[in-house]
Amino acid sequence: MNVHFIAIGGAAMHNLAIALHNKGYKVTGSDDTIFDPSKSRLEAKGLLPEEFGWFSDKITSDLDAIVLGMHAKADNPELLKAQELGLKIYSYPEFLYEQSKEKTRVVIGGSHGKTTITSMILHVMHYHDRDVDYMVGAQLEGFDVMVKLTEDNDFIVLEGDEYLSSPIDRRPKFHLYKPNIALLSGIAWDHINVFPTYENYVEQFSIFVDSIVLGGSINYNEEDAEVKRVVEASENQIRKLPYQTPEYTVENGETLLETPEGPMPIGVFGAHNLNNLAGAKWICQHMGVDEDDFYEAISTFKGASKRLEKIAESKTAVAYKDFAHSPSKVKATTEAVKAQYKEKELLACLELHTYSSLNAEFLKEYKGALDAADKAVVFYSPHAVEIKKLKEVSHQQIADAFERDDLIIYTNPQDFKDFLFSRHFENKALLLMSSGNYGGLEFDEVTKLF
Template sequence: MNVHFIAIGGAAMHNLAIALHNKGYQVTGSDDTIFNPSKSRLETKGLLPESFGWFPEKISSSLDAIVLGMHAKADNPELLKAQELGLKIYSYPEFLYEQSKNKTRVVIGGSHGKTTITSMILHVMHYHDRDVDYMVGAQLEGFDVMVKLTEDNDFIVLEGDEYLSSPIDRRPKFHLYKPNIALLSGIAWDHINVFPTYDNYVEQFKIFVDSIVNGGSITYNAEDAEVARVVEASENTIRKLPYNTPEYTVEHGETLLETPEGPLPIEIFGKHNLNNLAGAKWICQHMGIDEDDFYEAIATFKGASKRLEKIAESKTSVAYKDFAHSPSKVSATTQAVKAQYEDKTLIACLELHTYSSLNAEFLKEYKGALDAADVAVVFYSPDAVEIKKLDAVSHEQIAHAFERNDLIIYTNPEEFKTFLFSQDFNNKALLLMSSGNYGGLDFDAVKGLLR
């Protein structure tokens, strides 16, 4: 099969391109710019475009399919040429469905936790040498790629993102997978540039539950009231299987999971991650892994990249970075680190980086999100606000939104860096939460602070 990628450099797109190349497909692609790690990974496979830009001459009737990435625009010259020729144009999730329509599709959805749960499932499968196809949104230890597609594997595990499918397909990605086995971890309003009201956002999850094939199942977090409402109200003919956070204790900075065989030390921590673990366990059991085998494997799971990832540790201090940016994620992550290291002073630094987090109207959703921190810091770049064409956000608006009088706020990257590097990290826990990099923060240099 001859497939061309328009906007091949995206995190998801380049992984799908590599997966198809590994499967033996003829793969080409274009993009106006490509950054690492996508650039070097495409180059290694011989898939990096010779020149950056859009080249309609690359589009011909010899192509079997076009895969269109979100980075492209609706007036993209290559897309227009493909439409003119009447070629089959797929969004990323559409193409994944085409590749998996004869498999058992396991789809993990939710506003938060879906990457971690998907990663847990894949870790357990890998530990027990169960080969499955997959798509996950983070790099995993022991896995070379974030997308794997084969002809032979029975199962495919898909992280079900609620964001849009492509510039010409405004449906959320997870509406297109038609799961046989699904999980819903949580619902907390996000992506307000696409879903302007809370009700509109929740509606997408109702559609997801109703998209599960007849006779399929939904495993759902019963502790999330909105999730429970959505699942239990669905009239889809599916099995509905609730899960709850398992019993656990924290002793001397170590989390012990209660199991039928007694307390089990595990690498991950935080109530939200133990809740994720419960969901992953049920899905693995649906896929043929018994409970004892699940516990044996999950004890060695260290987490997905940038999801509560330990970046440094000394005799008295520890530092984590996390992708957390939405209010619910920030709150859960901050609480988790404080509970794990309750005898240490927690310095929690949050960068407001996404469209939603920089929106003045949405800011109020962050009320109390940093309450668990002993020292709470918020960084945002006025340039990012301007680039996203949003109204300016003031210090006062942020301070009012978080409802914390001692909140420290920075808008200058150098001033934030000076603050960070001037701290005494003796008996401290540092938590850096962002989907960005604080205006150019060197995380390797941060590691040196905890010697």
């Protein structure tokens, strides 16, 4: 099969391109710019475009399929040529469905937790040498690619993202997978540039539940009131199986999970991660892994990349970075670190970096999100607000939103860095939460403070 990728450099797109190349397909692609790690990964497979840019002459009638990435625009010259030639154009999720429609599709959805749950499931499968196809949004230890597609595997595990499919397909990605087995971890308003109201956002999850194939099943986090309402209101003829956070204790900075065999030390912590683990256990059992084998495997799970990742530790202090940016994730992550290190002073630093977090109206959703921290810092770049063509956000709006009198706010990257590097990290826990890098902070430099 001959497949061309328009916007091949994206995190998801380049992984799919490599997966198809590994499967024996002829793969070509274009992009206006490609950064590492995508660039070096594509180069290693001989898939890096010879020059950056869009070239309509790359689009010929002998192409079997076009895969269109979100980074491309609707007036992209390659897309226009493909439409003119009447070629089959797929969004990323549509193509994944085409590759998996004869398999048992396991789809993990939710505003938060989906990457971690998917990662846990794949870790357990890998530990027990059970080969499955997959697509996950983070680099996992022991896995060289983030997408794997074969002809032979019975199961495919898909991280179900609610963001849009492509510039010409405005449906959320997870509406296109038609799961046999599904999970819903949590619902908390996000992506407000696409879903302008809370009701509109929640509706996408109702559609997801209704997209599960007849006779399929959904495991859902019954501790999330919105999840419980959405799943239980669905009239889809499926099995509905609730789960909740298991019993656990924390002793000397170590989390012990209660199991039928007694307390078991695990490498992840925080109530939200334990809740994720409970969901992952259910899914693994649907996939044929019994409870004892699940516990054996999950005890060796260290976490997904950028999800509560420990970056430094000394005798008395510890530092974590996390991808958290939405209010519910920030709150859960901050509370998790404080609960794990009760005796340490917690300094939590949040960068407001996304469309939603830099929106003046949405900011009020952050109320109380940093309350668990002993000292809290918010960083945002006015330049990022400008680039995203959003209304200017003021210090006062941020202070009012978080409702925390002692909140420290920085807008200058150097000022934030000077603050951080002037701290004495003794008997402290540092938590850096961002989907960016605080205007140029080198995380390797931070590790030298410990």
